[in-house]
Amino acid sequence: MRDVLPELDRWAAEREEIALATLVRVRGSAPRLPGARLWVTRSGRMAGSVSGGCVESDVFERAMQVLDSGRPMLASYGIADEVAFEVGLSCGGTIDVLIEPFVTNETWLALRQAVERPRPAVLAIGLSPPAFLGRKLVLWDDDTAVGSIDPKLDAPLMIEARCALREVWTRIVTFPWQGEEANIFLEAFAPQPRLFIVGATHIAMVLCRMAKELGFRTTIIDARGLFATRERFLDADEIFPAAPAEVLDRVRLNAYSYVVILTHDPKFDIPALVWALRSEARYIGVMGNRTTHGRRKVLLQEEGFTAGDLDRIRAPIGLDLGARTPEEIALAILAEMVAVRNGTDGGLLCERGGAIHGGN
Numbered sequence: 502m503r504d505v506l507p508e509l510d511r512w513a514a515e516r517e518e519i520a521l522a523t524l525v526r527v528r529g530s531a532p533r534l535p536g537a538r539l540w541v542t543r544s545g546r547m548a549g550s551v552s553g554g555c556v557e558s559d560v561f562e563r564a565m566q567v568l569d570s571g572r573p574m575l576a577s578y579g580i581a582d583e584v585a586f587e588v589g590l591s592c593g594g595t596i597d598v599l600i601e602p603f604v605t606n607e608t609w610l611a612l613r614q615a616v617e618r619p620r621p622a623v624l625a626i627g628l629s630p631p632a633f634l635g636r637k638l639v640l641w642d643d644d645t646a647v648g649s650i651d652p653k654l655d656a657p658l659m660i661e662a663r664c665a666l667r668e669v670w671t672r673i674v675t676f677p678w679q680g681e682e683a684n685i686f687l688e689a690f691a692p693q694p695r696l697f698i699v700g701a702t703h704i705a706m707v708l709c710r711m712a713k714e715l716g717f718r719t720t721i722i723d724a725r726g727l728f729a730t731r732e733r734f735l736d737a738d739e740i741f742p743a744a745p746a747e748v749l750d751r752v753r754l755n756a757y758s759y760v761v762i763l764t765h766d767p768k769f770d771i772p773a774l775v776w777a778l779r780s781e782a783r784y785i786g787v788m789g790n791r792t793t794h795g796r797r798k799v800l801l802q803e804e805g806f807t808a809g810d811l812d813r814i815r816a817p818i819g820l821d822l823g824a825r826t827p828e829e830i831a832l833a834i835l836a837e838m839v840a841v842r843n844g845t846d847g848g849l850l851c852e853r854g855g856a857i858h859g860g861n
Contacts, residue, residue: 503616505540505548509603518543519603520564524551525575525628525686526673529594536671536688540603543568551598552578563600573601573635575628599626599686601635608648611639612690619692623662625650626686628673633683642666650685654678658685665689667756668844692757693718694842699745699773700763700788701728707831708761710736715839717759722748724769746772754780759838761818762787771800778810784841786818786834820847 512519524537532553539549539557541564551560556578563576579595603609608624615622621642627633627650638648638655640662649655654676661674671688696712698705701723709719713736721737723729724744734740741748745764749772754760760777762770765788774797777785787794794816801811819833820840840847 502538505538506613506617508548509540512540512542512546513605517546518568520567520600521603522551522560522564522598522600523626523686524596525599525626526597527594528596531594531596533596534671535686552596556596556598560598560600567600567602571602573599575599575634597628599628599635608637608639611641611647615639615641615690619690621666621692622690623665624688624690625658625662626688627651628684628686630678630681630683633685651678651683654683654685658687661687662689666691669757669842670844694757694759694783695720696759696761696838697722697752697754698761698763699723699769700765701725701730701733702763703827704788704830704834705761705763706733707828708834709734711831711835712838715835720752722773723764744772745769745776749773749776752776754782756781756783758782759784759841760786761834761838765789765793767797767800770797771804774801774814775804775806778806778813784815784838785813786815786837788818789816791817 520541522539524533524535527535532555533551537549537551539547539551539560541547541561547561550557560576563574567574576598577595578598612622612624614620623640625638625640627636633650636650638646638650638658640646640659644659646655646659650658657676665687666689669689669691674685674687676683676685694717696717696719698709698719699722701721705721709721712719718738719736720739720741721729721734722741722745724742726742729740729742731740754777758780760773760782762773764770770787774785774787798811815837818837819830820836822829822833822836824830824833836847
C-alpha cells in the first residue's frame with residue numbers, strides 16, 4: 502500500500518473521484534491473497550490489483566456504479582466459463598471483493614499512519630449483515646482504536662486484533678449478531694520485518710541480498726572489520742563492525758525480528774543467542790551441526806534457559822533443500838524464515854491438502 506500513496510495524493514490533488522476494491526476472501530486458489538487492493542478513478546486511472554488481471558475490467562465497471570450510488574457493494578467472482586467468455590478466475594478459485602467509494606476519513610488517516618510510520622495496527626471492515634458493509638475500525642497495538650463497526654463488537658474485535666498482530670494474519674472473523682452472523686474482515690499491518698545477521702560471511706552476503714527482495718530490513722553484526730564492510734554488503738540497511746556483545750544492548754528485538762547467527766564461534770554465538778532468547782524474536786537460527794549445538798545448549802542452560810526456551814532455536818538452520826553452496830544455504834535459511842513468518846512447516850505443496858494459498 503505504501504507504494505501507491507503518492508499516486509493517491511496526486512489523484513486527490515486533481516479532485517479525482519476514487520473507488521477502492523479490496524480482496525476480502527479467497528476460496529480455493531487465486532492469483533492474489535486477501536488484502537490485495539485496486540484503486541480506480543472516474544477518469545479510468547488504475548493502481549494495484551485484486552486478481553492479477555482476471556476480473557479487473559468487471560471490478561472497474563462495478564466501481565463506476567459504486568461511485569454513482571455512493572454505496573459499497575460486495576462482488577463475488579468464480580470459475581470462468583471460457584465458452585461464454587464470462588468474467589472469472591482461470592485458476593479455479595472464488596474471490597469476494599469489497600468495492601466502495603474511497604474517502605479520506607479518520608480511519609483512512611489512521612491506516613495511512615500505520616503504513617507510513619510504520620506502527621502495528623489492524624484494519625477491521627464490516628462485510629455482513631448489510632448494515633455493517635464498509636464500516637471500518639482501526640485498532641492499534643496499544644489497545645486504542647479509531648472508528649467503529651458496532652459498539653457491541655468493537656471490544657471482542659480488539660481481542661481478535663491482538664491475535665492478528667501477534668501472528669500477522671488476514672482473515673474473516675464471525676460473531677453472533679441478533680440472530681444472524683456478523684462477518685468482519687481483519688487485516689494486520691505489521692512493521693517491516695527486521696533481519697539481524699551475526700557473522701559477515703559469504704552466506705550472509707547472499708542472505709542479505711535475498712532478504713531485501715522479500716521486504717526485510719537487514720542488519721549485519723561482525724567484529725571483523727575487514728568483513729563487515731559496505732563494499733561486501735551493499736544491500737544492508739545497517740552494518741555494525743563490532744562484537745555482538747558490544748552491539749546487542751543497543752538493539753531491541755520484537756515479534757517482527759529475525760535473528761540468524763553464522764559466526765560458528767561460541768564467544769559470539771552464545772551472547773547472540775542469549776540476546777535473542779531473552780526477546781520476542783520471531784525466528785532464531787544458528788549455523789552448526791547437532792554436536793556443536795548440543796554444546797551450545799549446555800552453555801545456555803547454565804545461563805538459566807529451559808528446554809522450552811531452547812526449542813525456539815532453529816539448529817541446524819534452514820529447510821532441508823540438500824543445500825551445499827553459500828547461495829543454496831542462504832536460500833534454505835530464507836525459506837525457513839518465510840515459512841515461520843507465514844505459520845507453515847515448509848512442506849511440499851504437492852502433499853498439502855486444501856487450498857494452496859490457505860484462503861478463507
